[in-house]
Amino acid sequence: MNTTLKVISLLLSYPTQELQDGVPELNAAVDADSGIGEREALLIKKLADDIASLDLYEAQERYVYLFDRTRTLSLHLFEHVHGESRDRGSAMVDLLEMYGNAGFDIDAKELPDYLPLFLEFLSTKPEGEAGELLGQTAHILTALRERLKKRKSIYANAFGALEVIAKGKPDRALLKDLLDEPLDDPDDLEALDRVWEEEVVTFGGNSGENACGPDRLRTQMRAAQRKAPDPSHQTTA
Template identity: 45%
Template sequence: MEIIKVISLLLDYPERQLMDARVELDDAIGQCLFISPQQRQALRDLLQHIAGQELLDAQSLYLSLFNRGRHLSLLMFEHVHGESRDRGQAMVDLLAEYEQAGFAIAAKELPDYIPLYLEYLASRDQLTARTGLADIQHLLALLGARLEESESPYAACFHALLQLAGVDPAEQIGQAREKVAEDPVDDSLEALDAEWEEEAVTFMQGDGQASCGLSSPAGNFRAREEVAVPVHWVDFTDASNAAGKF
């Protein structure tokens, strides 16, 4: 699904390629009928927000949002497994899923980096992509709620992804707000230093073993070159079906 690829680009660390492809990305968002008009407009507004700045300013703002601790980390398993041993195995399992599908990633990439996971889903058929999003809908809602709390336009990505997963974004994010209200957030420099001082993650080392330490999301920002079925799916290609939903 092309729209998932577009959202992957929007959520990734801003690079010149994104700025240069601004018109094409705007057109792709506008032509997507799998999300509501409101969601399309919110994504276009985010694109304008990113591409309307100087590149260094966009990168600095991105880092200040997503690279200040684990609160808004774009590494999925940090939210799911934290520092437990289960995180290392989850990484290995996800890598195996990528390899089985013929989806190659660079050795430096962490497989649970959300823009990378979205790029993988964008390469799959529609049902697999939607199911993959539904599998992480609670995480998408949590991040969406935290971004809404920060009044960040990046929340649009998570609204759209939840809609593509076949669930009601407002309902899911509304439920997540209860957890967000209880979040202890310490983004002082001392807390950040302590949070990221662990050894970086390395997977599939020379001895074939996986290490399950933690790594800062900053190591995963990169330029792009290029199972139940959800029951609330709305296909906006059907105008009569879409009417009244939004």
């Protein structure tokens, strides 16, 4: 399972020539991972083969269109539960503390809630702990799979596999809240500019008072009191 988490982390990252060239090796690694089922392995390998089959520029353009220009498909986990609220900064600090306590160093240019980074971290943990932590994001994973499936995107495969690997089912109420949000239009560049101009993440807060661990992450991911999105910043697809 840990190997597969690392492979999915790579496949959900920005496509590069190195990634495309390494797909046969990634597929072989998935086949050798006895911790996942045949169906999940097939889903992952189909995604890998699809990425490798495209012209690199086409693969990169598709990735940016989906995950960078479509806020409701963001690969930043806390975007879906905290949005622009101040709680997001506190949640970032908590997650950074979790990484630091585990001796997991990250590149300063990447936000800690970036899903490929989170999956890479989970790939270093015991399988039981990795599955439990991943399960705390289940409602986000399912929402992303549903949205990608509606777009007929092969990237839905990655989230289908992650749902199986995760321990625990998505909270139905939280999932409904996520799926009820209006979908962004990635072609509305003015709306996109407004989002990025207003989005400010501040690290700080009470992280020193509350040690970050599975219980703290669960609280952040449930986000029962998260700020509702401003309808003026959303457009329906």
